[in-house]
Amino acid sequence: MNEERKGLKEKITNSDIWRSIFRHGYENTGRRYTLQILQNVWLHLHPPRISRHALNFRFTWCMGGITFLMFLVTAVTGVLLMFYYRPTAEYAFADVQYLEFDIPFGMLLRNMHRWAAHGMVISVMLHMFRVFLTGSYKKPREFNWAVGVILLLVTFFLSFTGYLLPWDQLAFWAVTVGTNMARATPVLGHEGPFAPSEITQSNDVRFALLAGTIVGPSTLLRFYILHCVAVPLLASALMALHFWRVRKDGGISGPL
Amino acid sequence: MEHFIALVTKPDNVPIVAILFLIPYFIWLSYRQARQTDKAGVPSDAHLNDKVYVWPYLCRNEFVCAIIVMLVLGVWSIMIDAPLEEPSDPTKTPNPSKAPWYFLALQEMLVYFDPWIAGVVLPGLIVAGLIAIPYIDTNPKGKGYYTIKERPFALAVFSFGFIVLWIVLMVVGTFLRGPGWNFFAPWEAWDPHLVVPLTNVNLSYLFGIRDANTANFFGFVVVAGYFALGPIVYLWKHKTSDFLQELGLVRYIIVSFLFLTMLSLPIKMILRIFFKVQYIWVSPWFNI
Ligand code: HEM
Numbered sequence: 001m002n003e004e005r006k007g008l009k010e011k012i013t014n015s016d017i018w019r020s021i022f023r024h025g026y027e028n029t030g031r032r033y034t035l036q037i038l039q040n041v042w043l044h045l046h047p048p049r050i051s052r053h054a055l056n057f058r059f060t061w062c063m064g065g066i067t068f069l070m071f072l073v074t075a076v077t078g079v080l081l082m083f084y085y086r087p088t089a090e091y092a093f094a095d096v097q098y099l100e101f102d103i104p105f106g107m108l109l110r111n112m113h114r115w116a117a118h119g120m121v122i123s124v125m126l127h128m129f130r131v132f133l134t135g136s137y138k139k140p141r142e143f144n145w146a147v148g149v150i151l152l153l154v155t156f157f158l159s160f161t162g163y164l165l166p167w168d169q170l171a172f173w174a175v176t177v178g179t180n181m182a183r184a185t186p187v188l189g190h191e192g193p194f195a196p197s198e199i200t201q202s203n204d205v206r207f208a209l210l211a212g213t214i215v216g217p218s219t220l221l222r223f224y225i226l227h228c229v230a231v232p233l234l235a236s237a238l239m240a241l242h243f244w245r246v247r248k249d250g251g252i253s254g255p256l
Numbered sequence: 257m258e259h260f261i262a263l264v265t266k267p268d269n270v271p272i273v274a275i276l277f278l279i280p281y282f283i284w285l286s287y288r289q290a291r292q293t294d295k296a297g298v299p300s301d302a303h304l305n306d307k308v309y310v311w312p313y314l315c316r317n318e319f320v321c322a323i324i325v326m327l328v329l330g331v332w333s334i335m336i337d338a339p340l341e342e343p344s345d346p347t348k349t350p351n352p353s354k355a356p357w358y359f360l361a362l363q364e365m366l367v368y369f370d371p372w373i374a375g376v377v378l379p380g381l382i383v384a385g386l387i388a389i390p391y392i393d394t395n396p397k398g399k400g401y402y403t404i405k406e407r408p409f410a411l412a413v414f415s416f417g418f419i420v421l422w423i424v425l426m427v428v429g430t431f432l433r434g435p436g437w438n439f440f441a442p443w444e445a446w447d448p449h450l451v452v453p454l455t456n457v458n459l460s461y462l463f464g465i466r467d468a469n470t471a472n473f474f475g476f477v478v479v480a481g482y483f484a485l486g487p488i489v490y491l492w493k494h495k496t497s498d499f500l501q502e503l504g505l506v507r508y509i510i511v512s513f514l515f516l517t518m519l520s521l522p523i524k525m526i527l528r529i530f531f532k533v534q535y536i537w538v539s540p541w542f543n544i
Contacts, residue, residue: 033310034309043315046315048309049309050307051307052307070325073329100340111334111337112333113338118268119329129282132389134401134402137393138396138398138399145390146390173344173353174355177363178356181375182376185372186376189376191371192372255400
């Protein structure tokens with residue numbers, strides 16, 4: 001019986017189909033551990049080996065990884081939400097209500113998306129704090145710190161553009177308050193210092209952001225596209241760069 | 257009190273309540289490690305830097321961490337529903353109207369500075385300053401481990417900015433600001449009709465200056481003096497110190513400018529709260 005099973009297993013794992021998919025065996029050797037990382041598209045951003053202290057939770061707090069995990073959760077739940085949501089002033093609010101009350105697990109979906117987004121903001125702040133406390137921005141990681149700062153802004157902007165989409169009072173006024181300051185941009189805002197007389201309410205930076213003089217239907221569409229397409233693409237590109245640099249700068253920093 | 261409780265239990269404010277616990281925990285965690293290093297010396301590369309395989313050791317940790325985080329997120333999402341208020345209505349302004357919690361430190365700065373500074377110039381300088389950190393911190397020590405002894409100045413400045421000017425202001429903006437963006441202690445009831453008399457005066461007025469041109473000049477001198485005097489005196493006294501030699505003049509100017517800009521916020525807060533100062537510099541083009 002056992003012999004038979006072994007024979008079957010061998011037959012399967014030696015078949016052309018199996019071997020075309022899985023490029024290495026599963027033996028307990030260092031060679032296999034290395035291949036496991038190198039030959040896997042999801043894992044190959046990792047180096048095959050790292051220094052032991054990089055495993056230590058007390059060192060990294062896992063916060064960079066948690067930020068990335070939260071991003072993945074929002075990406076998956078966000079795509080699902082997009083099936084039910086239309087970014088127009090007529091439908092947006094009703095669609096969110098419909099999602100909450102009539103779609104199976106719709107409420108849970110929305111909750112996960114929202115709380116993961118909040119979680120991402122928390123974890124990215126803590127990640128930055130830990131990177132500072134361990135002095136990990138020092139040579140040769142200066143540039144990766146700069147990439148990180150941009151990622152921090154991108155995270156805020158993702159969260160902020162998403163805040164408008166439910167199109168309720170909370171969304172509307174938070175975004176109104178949040179974009180009001182743009183009026184006062186020096187030179188480019190119509191209420192800012194040194195603004196030339198050509199800069200008016202309807203061509204300053206705030207107008208560019210809102211696609212109008214107040215938050216309105218065009219703002220909703222603009223924020224929707226930024227939130228669902230433009231900014232996630234930018235964030236993904238920057239994260240790829242960030243992770244690549246972590247590795248190329250010699251892995252997680254440590255005392256050497 | 258009921259307003260305060262309503263704020264603390266608002267679903268969207270859960271993260272900031274969580275932060276109130278997370279930040280002290282991580283400060284404690286890093287402080288303990290820093291003290292250990294400072295006592296016993298930098299952990300030697302001996303056993304810390306030997307290599308381990310990423311598979312399975314790191315991947316296992318990542319996997320466990322992901323499971324725990326997903327559990328927390330799952331429980332959070334099942335227990336607490338995302339808020340949905342009435343449909344948006346541009347004619348009904350809520351009072352107070354607040355930005356999302358992570359912007360409330362910025363909104364809080366609006367109390368002390370005009371929008372062009374609080375909303376545009378300072379945020380811009382914060383970003384520029386953050387990016388500049390690796391290039392202006394020339395201290396090669398304290399890389400890759402927790403320590404206090406080896407970089408006290410950098411730690412003090414960043415922690416002050418991060419904890420006091422960001423986290424604390426965010427918490428104040430979230431929990432202690434009520435109608436009219438007035439300050440309400442947790443036990444106070446919100447009074448939407450509260451009128452705070454505008455008794456603030458400009459700094460020049462406190463010094464007895466009544467004429468606009470003189471006041472403009474006075475403001476310029478104060479602001480310019482603030483940014484120039486300290487750095488020049490320090491430079492003059494310590495110009496041969498190793499620290500300044502290493503830093504160089506350009507970096508020194510940038511560091512002192514950013515540092516004083518950061519300090520200008522608490523200074524303005526103190527001037528406003530204790531001396532009722534509205535502006536330090538009133539000019540025909542802008543007010544600071
Ligand atoms: C979307 C946001 C971000 C993601 C997903 C992310 C992800 C990561 C991950 C997974 C690591 C590996 C080590 C760790 O987990 O701590 C890392 C390292 C690093 N991150 Fe980030 N990060 C983000 C934002 C930031 C920010 C805001 C900064 C700083 C301003 C930053 C600076 C760095 C630096 C300098 C390292 C190298 C640390 C070392 O070698 O010890 N990152 N990041």
